[in-house]
Amino acid sequence: MSKILIRGAKVLGGEPQDVLIDGETIAEVGTGLSAEGAEVVEADGRVLLPGLVDLHTHLREPGREDSETVLTGTRAAASGGYTAVFAMANTFPVADTAGVVEQVYRLGREHGYCDVQPIGAVTVGLEGRKLAELGAMHESAAGVTVFSDDGKCVDDAVIMRRALEYVKAFGGVVAQHAQEPRLTEGAQMNEGVVSAELGLGGWPAVAEESIIARDVLLAEHVGSRVHICHLSTAGSVEIVRWAKSRGIDVTAEVTPHHLLLTDELVRSYNPVYKVNPPLRTERDVRALREALADGTIDIVATDHAPHPHEDKDCEWAAAAMGMVGLETALSVVQQTMVETGLLDWAGVADRMSRKPAEIGRALGHGRPVSAGEPANLTLVDTAYRGEVDPAGFASRSRNTPYEGRELPGRVTHTWLRGRATLVDGKLA
Amino acid sequence: MDTEQQKQQYESDARPVLEAPDIARVLTRIAHEIVERAKGADDVVLLGIPTRGVYLAQRLAAKLQEITGRAIPVGSLDITMYRDDLRMHPPRALARTDIPGDGIDGRLVVLVDDVLFSGRTIRAALDALNDIGRPRAVQLAVLVDRGHRELPIRADYVGKNLPTSLRETVKVQLAEEDGRDTVLLGVKRTSPDGPQ
Amino acid sequence: MQRHLISAADLTRDDAVLILDTAEEMARVADRPIKKLPTLRGRTVVNLFFEDSTRTRISFEAAEKRLSADVINFTAKGSSVSKGESLKDTAQTLEAMGVDAVVIRHGASGAPYRLATSGWIDAAVINAGDGTHQHPTQALLDAFTMRRRLVGRDAGLGRDLSGKRITLVGDILHSRVARSNVDLLHTLGAEVTLVAPPTLVPVGVETWPCEVSYDLDSTLAKTDAVMLLRVQRERMNAAFFPTEREYSRRYGLDGDRMAKMPGHAIVMHPGPMVRGMEITAEVADSDRCTVLEQVTNGVSIRMAVLYLLLGGNEPAVTHTRTEEK
Numbered sequence: 001m002s003k004i005l006i007r008g009a010k011v012l013g014g015e016p017q018d019v020l021i022d023g024e025t026i027a028e029v030g031t032g033l034s035a036e037g038a039e040v041v042e043a044d045g046r047v048l049l050p051g052l053v054d055l056h057t058h059l060r061e062p063g064r065e066d067s068e069t070v071l072t073g074t075r076a077a078a079s080g081g082y083t084a085v086f087a088m089a090n091t092f093p094v095a096d097t098a099g100v101v102e103q104v105y106r107l108g109r110e111h112g113y114c115d116v117q118p119i120g121a122v123t124v125g126l127e128g129r130k131l132a133e134l135g136a137m138h139e140s141a142a143g144v145t146v147f148s149d150d151g152k153c154v155d156d157a158v159i160m161r162r163a164l165e166y167v168k169a170f171g172g173v174v175a176q177h178a179q180e181p182r183l184t185e186g187a188q189m190n191e192g193v194v195s196a197e198l199g200l201g202g203w204p205a206v207a208e209e210s211i212i213a214r215d216v217l218l219a220e221h222v223g224s225r226v227h228i229c230h231l232s233t234a235g236s237v238e239i240v241r242w243a244k245s246r247g248i249d250v251t252a253e254v255t256p257h258h259l260l261l262t263d264e265l266v267r268s269y270n271p272v273y274k275v276n277p278p279l280r281t282e283r284d285v286r287a288l289r290e291a292l293a294d295g296t297i298d299i300v301a302t303d304h305a306p307h308p309h310e311d312k313d314c315e316w317a318a319a320a321m322g323m324v325g326l327e328t329a330l331s332v333v334q335q336t337m338v339e340t341g342l343l344d345w346a347g348v349a350d351r352m353s354r355k356p357a358e359i360g361r362a363l364g365h366g367r368p369v370s371a372g373e374p375a376n377l378t379l380v381d382t383a384y385r386g387e388v389d390p391a392g393f394a395s396r397s398r399n400t401p402y403e404g405r406e407l408p409g410r411v412t413h414t415w416l417r418g419r420a421t422l423v424d425g426k427l428a
Numbered sequence: 429m430d431t432e433q434q435k436q437q438y439e440s441d442a443r444p445v446l447e448a449p450d451i452a453r454v455l456t457r458i459a460h461e462i463v464e465r466a467k468g469a470d471d472v473v474l475l476g477i478p479t480r481g482v483y484l485a486q487r488l489a490a491k492l493q494e495i496t497g498r499a500i501p502v503g504s505l506d507i508t509m510y511r512d513d514l515r516m517h518p519p520r521a522l523a524r525t526d527i528p529g530d531g532i533d534g535r536l537v538v539l540v541d542d543v544l545f546s547g548r549t550i551r552a553a554l555d556a557l558n559d560i561g562r563p564r565a566v567q568l569a570v571l572v573d574r575g576h577r578e579l580p581i582r583a584d585y586v587g588k589n590l591p592t593s594l595r596e597t598v599k600v601q602l603a604e605e606d607g608r609d610t611v612l613l614g615v616k617r618t619s620p621d622g623p624q
Numbered sequence: 625m626q627r628h629l630i631s632a633a634d635l636t637r638d639d640a641v642l643i644l645d646t647a648e649e650m651a652r653v654a655d656r657p658i659k660k661l662p663t664l665r666g667r668t669v670v671n672l673f674f675e676d677s678t679r680t681r682i683s684f685e686a687a688e689k690r691l692s693a694d695v696i697n698f699t700a701k702g703s704s705v706s707k708g709e710s711l712k713d714t715a716q717t718l719e720a721m722g723v724d725a726v727v728i729r730h731g732a733s734g735a736p737y738r739l740a741t742s743g744w745i746d747a748a749v750i751n752a753g754d755g756t757h758q759h760p761t762q763a764l765l766d767a768f769t770m771r772r773r774l775v776g777r778d779a780g781l782g783r784d785l786s787g788k789r790i791t792l793v794g795d796i797l798h799s800r801v802a803r804s805n806v807d808l809l810h811t812l813g814a815e816v817t818l819v820a821p822p823t824l825v826p827v828g829v830e831t832w833p834c835e836v837s838y839d840l841d842s843t844l845a846k847t848d849a850v851m852l853l854r855v856q857r858e859r860m861n862a863a864f865f866p867t868e869r870e871y872s873r874r875y876g877l878d879g880d881r882m883a884k885m886p887g888h889a890i891v892m893h894p895g896p897m898v899r900g901m902e903i904t905a906e907v908a909d910s911d912r913c914t915v916l917e918q919v920t921n922g923v924s925i926r927m928a929v930l931y932l933l934l935g936g937n938e939p940a941v942t943h944t945r946t947e948e949k
Binding site for chain 1: 710711712730731732733734735737738741742754755756757758800803826827828829830831832
């Protein structure tokens with residue numbers, strides 16, 4: 001593999017520098033580096049970040065290849081600046097055995113657009129009753145460390161306690177989808193002013209918050225770590241903040257859409273806004289942004305959830321929940337966090353690369369942009385402004401809530417271990 | 429709807445062809461003709477077509493009462509939902525259809541309208557009557573007949589025959605609705621937005 | 625301009641009064657030997673019912689037939705819909721047969737709105753009840769009944785319900801009738817109070833243009849019309865209230881409670897009534913109870929809506945909220 005010189009890139013948003021990639025690693029970072037023998041990429045003041053890491057992606061393979069595959073999903077990830085994604089376990093069959101996680105892991109490696117780290121199911125078939133073979137999945141070639149029944153909540157307190165305890169043996173973490181099932185029977189959208197008017201079943205904030213409260217206390221009691229998926233309410237932020245102040249080993253993620261969109265959009269009854277957890281209120285959005293800025297929320301995770309057109313081109317109640325997010329995540333974060341002054345680019349690198357890699361133990365990812373580190377890099381044209389056009393997505397699905405919306409920033413290059421997966425906005 | 433300014437402009441351009449005393453006189457004449465042709469008007473029911481036909485019908489009824497000494501049943505017949513041009517305009521607000529208590533079966537119904545023009549309104553009125561009952565006979569009284577029939581319809585009682593060109597407009601004003609009695613003959617103006 | 629009727633909240637005061645006035649004229653047609661008008665001759669209306677509601681369907685069908693529209697009835701049960709065909713495909717199939725308007729009843733809130741705004745079909749859409757969202761023609765017939773009884777049949781023409789005090793009692797949470805009535809009655813100037821156990825009042829009700837009370841007795845004395853909403857027995861099993869007996873003791877209308885109302889006050893119910901639950905037989909059969917008038921008025925209101933939306937080359941009713949982009 002040859003040398004690549006990225007010239008004049010604002011590393012983590014700082015002063016322009018040159019970055020020389022040699023083979024799979026960063027050879028040198030400095031100014032006025034020699035271009036001899038290297039392919040030159042003129043960065044022209046674009047921002048260079050460590051390759052992004054998504055702790056929460058639905059790749060849908062095996063089972064729902066009509067909406068996404070490991071190939072199309074990792075191509076979407078590369079387009080969005082990601083070099084590693086964690087693939088959720090709610091496939092068909094469920095990723096609750098070493099066999100399924102190894103298959104997904106291998107597909108990611110073969111396609112080569114983005115490292116795929118499978119997440120294992122906590123319980124067999126995501127049914128919440130019997131622990132899956134967590135140890136076997138960890139020991140498999142996939143080396144699973146994150147376990148989640150995402151899409152469903154591990155609502156049984158005893159099962160949750162046992163899972164938290166059990167994964168301590170190999171440094172695993174349980175990522176909880178916090179949704180009290182009884183409080184969300186028939187729930188269609190955030191419960192509040194808008195649901196009252198639209199006559200859609202309410203999804204109360206307390207259904208999320210009560211589970212988070214229980215789980216941080218369980219984590220404290222058994223001395224384990226717990227990760228909270230897609231935290232969406234101001235109350236959840238308060239609970240996590242309290243837990244961290246007590247020294248509980250809890251981490252939390254927020255999705256880009258919960259940083260930008262509110263339940264007012266549901267007035268259109270357009271199911272493109274139907275998502276789990278639901279879009280909340282302006283007050284929640286503000287609290288989530290502040291929490292991401294002050295570190296209460298550790299990371300941004302996309303909850304990239306592809307669905308075929310027919311599952312969204314219907315009445316609200318019949319529609320599937322979820323939005324695609326890999327190809328718009330960084331733009332939404334730029335708009336909601338960077339351009340509002342809440343985070344600088346170093347902060348973005350921390351929330352979208354370093355910390356998610358650390359939580360998921362993704363070796364070689366989320367590393368500093370410095371000599372000797374793996375060359376997992378993302379180059380972002382932060383001055384770009386453009387309307388989101390789903391027709392240009394690499395993902396197989398188009399269910400984005402941002403169609404036609406102007407968002408800032410565009411990923412132009414992505415390098416996975418020194419190999420370009422995205423060049424000038426086009427997949428390699 | 430005309431603006432006040434357009435209305436004044438129209439009225440200053442238009443020429444009165446009947447004034448209040450003329451209107452009173454022709455209604456009296458029509459009343460006498462009805463009594464004569466209906467042989468005492470024993471079974472007459474007057475039905476005015478909204479808006480101004482209703483006031484004319486009421487005035488005729490009063491005159492008939494003066495002549496015969498008996499109260500003559502009078503009502504209104506809205507023809508909006510029987511029009512043949514419904515799909516050429518936005519839906520119109522409905523006016524009142526008010527059939528006198530004893531109905532119209534076996535009676536002599538005299539339809540009353542202000543201006544007889546294409547005949548389409550009267551065609552709609554005959555359809556409407558058909559759904560309400562079965563009169564012995566139907567006659568038509570109008571204040572002004574301006575010609576240009578598009579259907580084989582004629583009036584039995586005419587206040588004034590007024591030969592007009594299609595470029596002209598005929599406007600009846602009655603005290604009950606417009607504050608004064610007059611019939612105006614004007615010239616149709618075409619605005620840049622199309623014909624009025 | 626919009627050609628649809630999706631929500632009572634979309635109607636301006638003038639629109640609503642025009643519909644009520646038009647319905648008064650339509651009501652007179654019912655008194656004639658031939659209860660039929662040629663107005664919608666050649667227009668085709670499909671009644672697309674994804675939920676059982678014989679009453680509402682028959683009411684629309686009667687209105688459509690009295691206006692001489694061609695009527696197609698489509699009931700989801702036993703059709704391709706029960707085999708998984710989507711709303712979109714069903715609607716497009718019907719439109720391919722050349723329908724001018726779709727009257728839709730659907731269990732999913734927002735389904736008529738989707739039908740009207742998603743570009744699936746061109747026909748006018750009239751909401752005949754969607755989930756727990758809206759039932760605008762029910763609210764219109766209720767307002768029509770109130771105006772006749774509380775203002776007067778002729779005296780009411782051109783007028784709204786300013787200053788009238790209306791109380792809605794029962795399962796507000798799951799009621800599209802309540803939502804539509806709150807919107808329309810507020811537009812017409814009435815003062816609305818909702819009375820229900822707190823479990824059956826939606827979270828978020830505080831932004832609605834009405835008062836909320838948990839106490840029926842204190843409200844009745846200041847009420848010109850009380851509307852009882854049906855309370856489904858299965859709500860008991862979801863712990864919305866303990867027992868039928870306790871519900872009817874606290875929120876049911878019996879003769880003693882009715883006696884506390886002003887002499888002119890009326891008792892309304894959208895039907896079907898659960899006698900012994902929200903209303904006793906004594907009240908249901910009293911001459912203050914307008915249930916059957918409401919049914920009669922429903923046909924007149926639906927004729928008025930059909931005429932004003934379909935009777936011309938464009939609708940006479942303007943809309944604010946559901947405007948197409």
